[in-house]
Amino acid sequence: MARPGTKTATFRAALPLSVPIMAGFVFLGITCGVYASSLGLPWWMPTLMSIAIFGGSAEFIVASMLPGAFDPLTTFAVVLVVQARHLFYGLSMLEPFKGMGRKKPYLIYAMCDESFSINYSARVPEGVDRGWFMTFVSLLNQSSWVVGCTLGGIFGAMIPLTVQGISFAMTALFVVIFLDQWLSEPCHASSITGLIATAAALLVFGTDNFLIPAMIAILIVVTALRAKLEPIYGTRDDAEGR
Template sequence: MGLIGRKPKGKCPPGTAKKALRAAFPHTLPIFAGFWFLGLTYGIYMNACGFSFWYPMLMSLTIFAGSMEFVAVNLLMGAFDPLQAFAMTLMINARHLFYGLSMLDKYKGTGLKKPYLIFGMCDESFSINYTAKIPAGVDKGWFMFFVTLLNHIYWFSGSTLGGIFGSLLQFNTEGLEFVMTAMFVVIFLEQWLKEKNHTAALLGLGLSLLFLIAFGADGFILPAMLAILGVLTLLRRPIERGGDAA
């Protein structure tokens, strides 16, 4: 009699995934607009460099790192140098190390969804999953899973269509790679407007500028990220108190 009415272990109540999908989708709509434009641009850019649509399609599916995928075009066109490719990838995507540290607690208890959440954690998915207020009654793991999956689908479909349509469009593609920089600027501005306390943002800008001057454009990213992590860790409580007071 004591077993009657118990929920089987490891199984979610019916409709859990659909409920999480409905909650996650509105959060990803701004990313959809940005990713589709960026993905189309990336696919067209690869086509203009002489690559078939298979390249942006498979790279967007398996790499899912927009800025690195743009850089990979030049790596594919140059001499084979795996060490350079590894170092470049580490430098460009070093920020994901810090994203991962920030998400350790949030990814607890997500079960089999965790490997995909780790693989698919881009800047935009991290921003949503870290800051979004998940509605009551919505499973956290499924919510983060669908945010990640939807953003992945947006990038994959945009890149694939860009690669297919690239051969049909004839125009000057110089400067298309700048759209990634523009996307990061928009994300930063959105976070700036959302937060009342801008101490962390100003520290990030100041330290990045300092290390840019010290190490140059090719070598400042990793030391700047380490410095930002260290300073924000030391000042975490004062910053949080300042945010609460604001």
């Protein structure tokens, strides 16, 4: 049996929380790989993107632009807008990432939506190094994405496949994550804020432009309520040893 505090024990703590994400990443990665191959890209291109970009939706966008005229500035601008939500994730992780040393650059690079959800809210067992826990979560998630993209690139190059409907797996995954957080949080103010702000932004700005306004609204409201929310969440975290 692995001793508490060892990397093996930390890996075992991170693995169960990462498995649902990994399953979704493999299937969505296959979708991305097949999609890239259907555009005429070589089978290894999805693998390269999954390692160099690791951006999920950004990789679909880059794949669609690669067969066209060379236009790096437009690609950069589009990807920046699509991935701008990571700016808010980064602000939330300033404190958790303190003192991570050599792990910090990779944690920043690999902070996707799902890894952020786990690393920010997970209750790390006593005796488990939080830095290595977050690193294993990020590494497991990215590894599954790389595997999925590679399989999709190979399958797409060998046989014709349809990708319609597979992307809904990640929608279902986000619903499960939200419900799990709803059941575990001591106060639903932040979750309700997210729902209301997102719904309002969707009505005002439409499906193509709602994400950034919703994030800004959530940031403003949660910042305004910070003084009231921190004692509630702080009491819960202290009781759980976080």
